[in-house]
Amino acid sequence: MTDRKYIIVGNWKMNLNVSEASILVHRLHQKIKIHRGVDIVLAPPLIDIQPLSLEIDRRQFKLAAQDAYYKDNGAYTGQVSFTMLRDLVSYCIVGHSERKIYFNETLEDVREKVSAAIRNDIIPIICIGETKLERNSGETKTVINDQLTTAIANLTSHEIQNVILTYEPVWAISTFDGEIAKPKDIEQAIGFMRLTIEHLYGKVVAENVRIIYGGSVDENNAGLFLDIDGCDGALVGSASLNYYKFSEIIEKASQIYLKRSKK
Ligand code: PGA
Secondary structure, three states, rough: OOOOOOOEEOOOOOOOOHHHHHHHHHHHHOOOOHHHHHHHEOOOOOOHHHHHHHHOOOOOOEEEEEOOOOOOOOOOOOEEEEHHHHOOOOOOEOOHHHHHHHOOOOOOHHHHHHHHHHHHOOEEEEEEEOOOOHHHHOOHHHHHHHHHHHOOOOHHHHHHHHOEEEOOOOHOOOOOEEEEEEEEHHHHHHHHHHHHHHHHHHHHHHHHHHEEEEOOOOOOOOHHOOOOOOOOOEOOHHHHHHHHHHHHHHHHHHHHHHHHHOO
8 A cells, every 4th residue: 555645637728718727626625525545636728727717716726737848938829937936836737648649749759848847847747548449459558658768768767756746548538438448448547657657767767656546437437447556537528517526536536545555
């Protein structure tokens, strides 16, 4: 038993304007009473971050950006840097598959963003996962290894311990009625990621890194995913837009944390 806390991240994607975001945070604040052993992170659209940072109870919620640019400043029309976000957010999602698919983000971009996050005291939540085609061709481990080792290539063993790694198989994102990932597959992927860290940084460091799962997590299946050996939380998309569903997921995490810490 390690004492890694759970972390539940709500990725709102491109949903909720400033007033809708404020209503959701208010409802979550009222509904979530106990979250022992669970860090709660909200990742709203960029435009909501500044107003929410004034509103939230930081003992209850931390904020994350969904993306940022790795240059600190300069002539990069439309971009916002980690440097600009450093006093507003504690975390930033980096390398989400939607950024790779729709905005052509490369593994090298991800590596630069991870370094920029660390340089600005922001914890990167690094997304790693294979497509269906890659899984079916038996390339899952190679893909995970490439994505992971490239993303963390510049990090020291001290820095890696603060990073959050997310196993997010691309084919299991927002597929609630279709195919969802099996706990056994998730356990294997997370185990492989931890072993990769162990090979690079040693066992103690690997045991300290939090690795979470993302892909169609909701209030009904959260218990199943959070109970997976080695899984330290969830990156939640659609279900994080609903205060009832998201708070149920947090409660599940807290229950499992307490159960694990009694062992
Ligand atoms: P989902 O999204 O929970 O809607 O599958 C997860 C994610 O993309 O981070």
